[in-house]
Amino acid sequence: MAGFYFLIFSGTQEGRASSNAVRLSAPETFQSAPEIKLLQPSSRLLAECETQAKQIQQRISIPTNLLVRAPYILIGDYETKTLDALHRKAIQPTEYALNVSYFDLQPDRPITIIALSSQERYQQVAYDLDQRKTGSYYGYFQSDEMRIVLNLTTGSGTLGHELTHALAQIDYPDMPEWFDEGLASLHEQCEFSDEGNQLVGISNWRVQILLSALDRNQLPDLKSMVQQIRINTDREALTYAYARYFCLYLQQKRLLSPFYRKLRTNREFDETGQRTLQQLLNVHDLSEVDADFQQWLTSFRVKPKQ
Incomplete structure (x- = not known):
């Protein structure tokens, strides 16, 4: 888990495009991560994820793959096995660790994570979905849509930052903005505790x-x-x-x-x-x-x- 986590959550500047982009490794190169046993999603939530996933994918102008792991919808221009590894070895352990320290409420609605393999494709998808001109930024959380869009190749902590925002939106939606940004920014560069649960x-x-x-x-x-x-x-x-x-x-x-x-x-x-x-x-x-x-x-x- 440490190797994959470092790839996703380390970097020079969260939110800014880096000229020294780190490409996402193939799943077979990831170090082993502990299996996080999560509750089975309700049939309602699973159905919502599947419906919403197809609707979002149809709005994207570049070819993408889709994987539903309720409450998460993963979309990206990566192979499906890479999206699955992203879920198992980054998203699940991070959600678990954040829940240990902070969050009590489990996601009750779909959370979409769109991971792109270049800054150009990230900017295109941001415009496709939100008519958003991202400039040099390479990740954002659209709170009203519970959607994260990011350039995954930067090797920075954007995913950790934005995932903290998404889970906090469910657990404590009226959190003071300074603390919301401080807590999210804290997780743009961090490591797991020795016990692996925080x-x-x-x-x-x-x-x-x-x-x-x-x-x-x-x-x-x-x-x-x-x-x-x-x-x-x-x-x-x-x-x-x-x-x-x-x-x-x-x-x-x-x-x-x-x-x-x-x-x-x-x-x-x-x-x-x-x-x-x-x-x-x-x-x-x-x-x-x-x-x-x-x-x-x-x-x-x-x-x-x-």
Whole structure:
């Protein structure tokens, strides 16, 4: 599982096309993955998946193969056996690990994952289905359609990022946007725990955005980031990086999973998550956390070679 997981969930920049594309290996080269025993889907869900799969495939202008593994619909310009391996060795283990740490509700509707073998084909399918001009981005989640479209050859964490969004949409649809993006971004570069049942986020390229802002005294305080109802598009890259690394900060304190579950319980009176964070971190105001978080952040500076 580790070999396949690294291929799909590692990379330089989530959401941006990479010039050093990594081609998806043939299924027989994947390292063995544990078999995840999942509940059999209902006949209703299976029928919905099969009907929706055919409808979506007919709207795509390039030749594709189709595989239904309810609740997932897998479509792509790969061989069917490759789509099956993608399901068994990436999607299933990832869903299982996310459920262990965060999600309680099982998918009750189809989730479509469309995996393409080039940036050109990804852009064509994005336009076919959503009239979307993707530019240099190579993956997105269309929440109203529960559909992920991605260029699988980039070798980045797009699948982990977008699959987190899709499963969160089912379990906690009104999650604060900053936390939704932070949790999804955390899983764009991560690894399985030693027990193989949880995902552990690790550092990635986004830290340089934070360190640069910190050096220029332009890093917002934590309260300002958390209080956002909607992420300001003018500072989107900085907010995504901030949210990701604050999730990593909570993870290292073993508070990330408790925060998710407690916030989901408190959703009616804590729209942004500020109160729940104050309770978990045992502070009266989030400004009390800023110094510790910034000090922790500096530990990611690359030390010059001697």
